[in-house]
Amino acid sequence: MDRIPVLRMGSLLLITIQVDMHDKLALQLQDDVTHRITEYGSTGVLIDISSLEIVDSFIGRMLANVAAMSRVLGAETVVVGMQPAVAITLVELGMSLPGVRTALSVEAGMELLLTAAAETAYGFDDERSQA
Amino acid sequence: MNDLAEIISRNADSIRKQWMAEMSGSVQRTDLMSKTELDEQCRAILESIIEGVKTSGPTNVSGPGWDTARQLLQEISASRARQGFSPTEVATFVLSLKQALFSAIRTAHTTAKNQDQLFDTVWAATELVDRLALITTEAFTATREELIVRQQQELLELSTPVVKLWDGILALPIIGTLDSSRTQVVMENLLQTVVATNSKYAIIDITGVPTVDTLVAQHLLKTITAARLMGAECIISGVRPQIAQTIVHLGINLEDVITKAKLSDAFALALQRSGRAVVRQGPERASGISSLLVKKEE
Amino acid sequence: MNVLKRDEQPLKSSSDVVAARQKVRQWSTELRFSLVDQTKLITAASELARNALDHGKGGAMTIELISNHGKSGLRLIFEDQGPGIPDIEQALKDGFTTGSGMGLGLGGSKRLVNEFSIESEVGKGTKVTIIRWK
Structure with missing residues (x-):
C-alpha cells in the first residue's frame, strides 16, 4: 500500500490525510514524520484532516502519537480542519485529544505555528540579552 | 334486520334534526363552522351509521361494515382538532346523538309491550354511540399529538440562531x-x-x-x-x-x-x-432627530 | 422487529475494517441518517470491527436493516471466536484496554448508539450487537 505524503513548506511539514486509515499506513506515517523533522529541522507539523469522514480511537491515537513524537523532536503539531460531525462523535466517544493543538484551516494552523515559533525565538533573545 | 338499524333508517331525518338541536344547545361553534356544513356532516355520519348497523351490527364498530363511518369520524375530528375545537366539544358532537337516538327508540316502542327488546335496543344504541365517541376522541388526540411533535421540531429549528x-x-x-x-x-x-x-x-x-x-x-x-x-x-x-x-x-x-x-x-x-481593539475616535455624535434640531437652531 | 435486508462482512484483516466502515456508510446513507448520526454509527462500527480483529483474532460483521413499530434502523452484529471477555463490566469502563487502542472501544461505542448489548464466553468468543434508530 502507498504512503501518506509529507510535504515540506519552509520550516513546516504538511500532511494531508485523505484515505481511509489502516494500521500499516499509520505506522508508516509516524516513521516518515519523525524522519522528516530531523532531516529538515522542521519546527512545526500541520495535519489536515478536513477530508476525513470519521476519526475513531485508532486514528485519534495516531494523531496524539504524532504530536507527542514531534514534540520530543522540538516541533509543534497542529491538527486542522476537523469536520463538525467528526468532532461531536469524538467527544461522545470520550476522546478530547489533550495535548494536540487545533486550527480551523491550514492558513490558521500555519499562523499559529509561525507565531509560536516567533515567540520562542523572542524568549531566547530576551534570555541572551539579559545574560 | 335488527331493530336499531330499522329505527335509525326510518327516522333518519328526525334524528338528525334533534341531534342538531342538541348540539346548538351545548357545543355548536358557529364561529368555527357554518350550520349547513354541520348539517352535511351529520347527514353523512348518520348514513354511514345506518350502513354499519345493517352490515356489521351495532356493536362491532371495528368490522368492515363500519369502515366508512370510522373514516368519516376520524377525518371530522382531525379537522376539528386543527380548527381549534376543544376535546369536550368534539366528544359531545358524537355523544349528542344519544339523546336523539333514544327519542326515536322511545317513539318506535310506544305501542310495543316487549320491555326486553326495548332495553336491548337502548343498550345497543348506548354502546354504539360510546364507541363512536371513543373513535372520535382517539383521532382527535392523535392529530393534536402530531401537531405538538411538528411544533417541537419547528421550535428546535427556530430556537438556535447563530x-x-x-x-x-x-x-x-x-x-x-x-x-x-x-x-x-x-x-x-x-x-x-x-x-x-x-x-x-x-x-x-x-x-x-x-x-x-x-x-x-x-x-x-x-x-x-x-x-x-x-x-x-x-x-x-x-x-x-x-x-x-x-x-x-x-x-x-x-x-x-x-x-x-x-x-x-x-x-x-x-x-x-483576535488582535483587535475598539477605540473611541472622538466625542459622541448626535444622531437622528436631535441632530436635525441642532442644525435648525444654528 | 423485522429484518428487511441483511449483509455480511468478514473481518480478517485491517482492510476489512475499512470495507466494513464503507458498508455501514453506504447503508446509513441509504436510510438517510443525519450526517452526525452516520458518523456516530460508522465510528462505533470501526471501533467494534477493530476490537473483533485485534482481540477476537478476526470474525465477521452482520449488517441488518430493521424496522420496529414504524421506525427503522440499522443493527450491526460483531462476532468473533476469540478468547472472550472475562469481566464485561470492567471492559465497558473507559480507559480499559488489553490491546493497542486508547481503551475507549467498548464504552465509547456504547455512547454512540441507541442500543448496545454484549455476550461473551471465555474461550468461545464475543458477540456485540448495536442498533441505531433513525
Whole structure:
C-alpha cells in the first residue's frame, strides 16, 4: 500500500490525510514524520484532516502519537480542519485529544505555528540579552 | 334486520334534526363552522351509521361494515382538532346523538309491550354511540399529538440562531432549557456555522437559560470540547449570579472554560484575542432627530 | 422487529475494517441518517470491527436493516471466536484496554448508539450487537 505524503513548506511539514486509515499506513506515517523533522529541522507539523469522514480511537491515537513524537523532536503539531460531525462523535466517544493543538484551516494552523515559533525565538533573545 | 338499524333508517331525518338541536344547545361553534356544513356532516355520519348497523351490527364498530363511518369520524375530528375545537366539544358532537337516538327508540316502542327488546335496543344504541365517541376522541388526540411533535421540531429549528458579531466572532444566544435533543441541534448548528464562516471565536450566551444543572453543564462542555477539536474557542457569557452559585455547589468543573458575566465582556475578550481593539475616535455624535434640531437652531 | 435486508462482512484483516466502515456508510446513507448520526454509527462500527480483529483474532460483521413499530434502523452484529471477555463490566469502563487502542472501544461505542448489548464466553468468543434508530 502507498504512503501518506509529507510535504515540506519552509520550516513546516504538511500532511494531508485523505484515505481511509489502516494500521500499516499509520505506522508508516509516524516513521516518515519523525524522519522528516530531523532531516529538515522542521519546527512545526500541520495535519489536515478536513477530508476525513470519521476519526475513531485508532486514528485519534495516531494523531496524539504524532504530536507527542514531534514534540520530543522540538516541533509543534497542529491538527486542522476537523469536520463538525467528526468532532461531536469524538467527544461522545470520550476522546478530547489533550495535548494536540487545533486550527480551523491550514492558513490558521500555519499562523499559529509561525507565531509560536516567533515567540520562542523572542524568549531566547530576551534570555541572551539579559545574560 | 335488527331493530336499531330499522329505527335509525326510518327516522333518519328526525334524528338528525334533534341531534342538531342538541348540539346548538351545548357545543355548536358557529364561529368555527357554518350550520349547513354541520348539517352535511351529520347527514353523512348518520348514513354511514345506518350502513354499519345493517352490515356489521351495532356493536362491532371495528368490522368492515363500519369502515366508512370510522373514516368519516376520524377525518371530522382531525379537522376539528386543527380548527381549534376543544376535546369536550368534539366528544359531545358524537355523544349528542344519544339523546336523539333514544327519542326515536322511545317513539318506535310506544305501542310495543316487549320491555326486553326495548332495553336491548337502548343498550345497543348506548354502546354504539360510546364507541363512536371513543373513535372520535382517539383521532382527535392523535392529530393534536402530531401537531405538538411538528411544533417541537419547528421550535428546535427556530430556537438556535447563530449570529455573526464580527469577522471571525460568532454568538449563540441560548434561550430556554437545554435538553439532549436540543443540545444536539444547538451543537451541530454552532459548529457548522463555525466552519462555514471560518470563525475562531464562538460566544455561547446563557442569559436566557433558566437553570444550569449537571446535565446542561455537561452538554455545554461537550460543545466546547468539540469546538476546540475543530480549532475554535468558546466563551460562555451571561452567567447569572444564581447560576454561578449552582455551578460551584454542584461541583461542576468549568475551570478549562472561559466564562464571563456579560456578552459584552465576552465580545471584548474575543476582539482582544483576535488582535483587535475598539477605540473611541472622538466625542459622541448626535444622531437622528436631535441632530436635525441642532442644525435648525444654528 | 423485522429484518428487511441483511449483509455480511468478514473481518480478517485491517482492510476489512475499512470495507466494513464503507458498508455501514453506504447503508446509513441509504436510510438517510443525519450526517452526525452516520458518523456516530460508522465510528462505533470501526471501533467494534477493530476490537473483533485485534482481540477476537478476526470474525465477521452482520449488517441488518430493521424496522420496529414504524421506525427503522440499522443493527450491526460483531462476532468473533476469540478468547472472550472475562469481566464485561470492567471492559465497558473507559480507559480499559488489553490491546493497542486508547481503551475507549467498548464504552465509547456504547455512547454512540441507541442500543448496545454484549455476550461473551471465555474461550468461545464475543458477540456485540448495536442498533441505531433513525
